[in-house]
Amino acid sequence: MTTAAATVEAPRTHTGTLVQVGHLARRSIIRTARQPAVVVTSMIFPLFLLAINSSGLAAATNLPGFPTDSYLTFALGLTFMQGALFATMGAGQSIAEDIERGFFNRLQLTPLHGPALIAGQLAGTLVLGVTQGVVFLTVGLAFGAGFAAGALGILVMFALAMVISVAFGSLGMAVGLRTGNAEKVQGVFPLMFVFLFLSSGALPRNLLERDWFHAIATVNPVSYIIEAYRSLLITGWDGEALALGFGVGLAILAIGIWAATAALRTRMERT
């Protein structure tokens, strides 16, 4: 270390929540961008399943009442949903690692506002969600998937992807803040896939047998998110499907933010 001349005290202002969100969002985005393994994995796995499903389950399009003759188009909605679930794990692990490393304490020792931490951390998740959307849609369209809602529909799809990413990301954050342990967040991750498998992801609900699976798929909010994506891909403009998709997404976001805020309040013991 070298000795420097005496320093002049830098003027300071009280930072507002929005300014803090900006600083933390920047950090979250840089952090996400510098973990190519996380970014790529969150895209490779859903695309791999898309490839398997669209070739293995192509015969399902012959079922009477199947909404499209392209299973690829049908399955693309599920791919978006899978990407959002990876966002859950990413956001949860990120905050849990901050707690484990002590970085969370570093932030606590600044004039940090709790909401700024949650919003800032979710910025990386949002960027990941949008990046996934671009890749999923590009790959889908390149391999012949249809998109019925046109250019404006693409914008709506990205808006939905953003809502869903931060909604599930906030759930992940709540788990990360509650456990403070990245491994435990990973342990919770497979549970999220239960929601995915017990949804209308593989077949439309009207083609599911009217048994327990149909009942669960009907009450499973994930079904409505997938169906909203699917409406843009297959139907065009379906106000009800979109309203349900956005509505469910925003409801999950509200629950996630509430849970993350409560967990943050418990975690931040500072006086």
Added chain:
Amino acid sequence: MTPKAHDNGIEVEALVREFKKGPRAVDGINLEVKPGEIYGFLGPNGAGKSTTVHMLTTLLPPTAGTARVAGYDVVREGPDVRDSIGVALQEAALDPFLTAREHMRLQAGMHGLTKADSQRRGDELIERVGLAEAAGRKVGGYSGGMKRRLDLALALVHEPRVLFLDEPTTGLDVQSRTALWDEVTRLSRQNGVTVFLTTQYLEEADALAQRVGIIDTGRIVAEGTPDSLKAEIGRPTVEAIPSNEGDLERMERVFELFGEKAPAALGAVGVRLREGAEELAPVVRALDAENIPVHNLEIHAPTLDDVFLAKTGKRLEGADAGEEEAAEPRTTGEMEAVGA
């Protein structure tokens, strides 16, 4: 509440922290650190050092007692305390995916510095801690010493009046440790920053601290300047290993003539010299007269380790490791293979 002028000190009264289903981690400690002073808080792992730091830095509410840091109450005026302090906790809390410069920008921004000031202050501190060349690299690739130095720089970004360093040199090589000591000393002397330093390295407390508090099982068992604490123990000890194990008892009997028994390593005998270091030659002569060949004989000036031993009945963990790496030997004299 507005802090008093020059109120850079720390005042702690009957501070307690209890954890659920556990003993009191901190059990009613009292201490006072004067403005601009470097206070060494010494104790083994689990003694309550970090819990104390967490309470004084507002990260953990106390169960009972009061503490004022930089003139503010740590419970009622947490934000003011945080605004006045810089903290480097036990593990360098860094994001491995960010560069040093990005860390500085984030930390400065969170503390309300403008973009221009953040950059100026960040560059100045990065330069001061010797990380200018590595400032654009992700800190995941930094050595332990580099991380510690960055941690210190981050703690200083908002010009704190009180600096908390929780075991800042644990795991560092001698060079990094010395560099950090120099910077801490400079901050105290030139900038008048009050430093609360926890450590389990005795020579660190000895080299840096103007006053030392020794904590064991949540209680402060001794407090004073390093010299005054050593003076309490007073007399040097001689520790010797006989060449033949069978001579241990005979050596012990010879040593009894010169003072009371002192703790010694396995296979060695120790004595606290009644009349001081002048008795070393008579001890050697007595061993020679008894025809006890000596494999190794050392005279120890009283150290903080001796103080710790005297106050707690045990040696401090990490003391040996620290001393092996210390630049200065702790013994005032050392002889080998004396005697017949």
